[in-house]
Amino acid sequence: MSLEYHADVPREFGKNLCACISCHLVKTLDQFVDGGCENCGFLGMEGDKDRCLECTTVSFQGMISVMDPASSWCAKWLHLAKMVPGCYALSVQVEVPPDIKEIMGENGRRVHEAG
Numbered sequence: 014m015s016l017e018y019h020a021d022v023p024r025e026f027g028k029n030l031c032a033c034i035s036c037h038l039v040k041t042l043d044q045f046v047d048g049g050c051e052n053c054g055f056l057g058m059e060g061d062k063d064r065c066l067e068c069t070t071v072s073f074q075g076m077i078s079v080m081d082p083a084s085s086w087c088a089k090w091l092h093l094a095k096m097v098p099g100c101y102a103l104s105v106q107v108e109v110p111p112d113i114k115e116i117m118g119e120n121g122r123r124v125h126e127a128g
């Protein structure tokens with residue numbers, strides 16, 4: 014394991030890509046199952062494919078790679094300043110399930126809903 018802390022970069026760019034509905038981190042579904050979401054350990058996605066499917070979405074548009082979230086204006090604009098470096102979706106169209114929304118709230122995450 015690398016000492017440098019950053020999110021997995023998507024291994025492939027295709028239909029397997031999905032975005033975390035809480036922080037919008039983009040990885041393949043397999044990567045979410047393997048390591049969970051680096052920003053959202055509280056969602057308990059690691060090793061749980063059903064949970065991953067529940068907490069991620071393929072309905073996202075655009076993607077940016079954020080290497081230095083603390084100093085990137087783009088990251089600030091996307092509310093990513095406190096997130097780990099990685100690839101993030103620009104916009105996510107998803108209705109966050111109520112139980113997930115509750116967990117996000119308990120962990121200080123704001124829900125940015127579409128619409």
Ligand SMILES: [Zn+2]
Nearest residue numbers: 033036050053
């Ligand atoms: Zn996340």
